[in-house]
Amino acid sequence: MMAKIKFRNQDVDIEDGSFIQETCQSFGIDFGCRNGFCRTCEITVIEGSENLTPQSENEEFIRLRPPKRLACQCKLLHGIVVIDKEDLY
Numbered sequence: 001m002m003a004k005i006k007f008r009n010q011d012v013d014i015e016d017g018s019f020i021q022e023t024c025q026s027f028g029i030d031f032g033c034r035n036g037f038c039r040t041c042e043i044t045v046i047e048g049s050e051n052l053t054p055q056s057e058n059e060e061f062i063r064l065r066p067p068k069r070l071a072c073q074c075k076l077l078h079g080i081v082v083i084d085k086e087d088l089y
């Protein structure tokens with residue numbers, strides 16, 4: 001089955017259960033450590049947060065709160081997720 005990531009006027013289908021990192025990168029979202037510490041990849045989840053894997057230990061450690069997630073830490077289990085990035089202008 002395929003899941004869908006939407007970002008502004010773009011959407012990309014990925015396999016259920018895949019990391020969203022690569023697709024987010026193709027949307028122009030920047031990454032740093034890729035390990036849940038630097039917060040470069042922080043995104044806002046507008047819709048479908050329940051379709052992502054739960055917060056990682058590192059997201060909990062930095063006390064990230066919904067609707068924020070770290071794109072390097074999330075897999076999309078199924079369905080649709082709609083994301084945005086605040087500082088991408």
Ligand code: FES
Binds near residue numbers: 034036040041042072
């Ligand atoms: S790239 Fe550093 S927290 Fe995601």
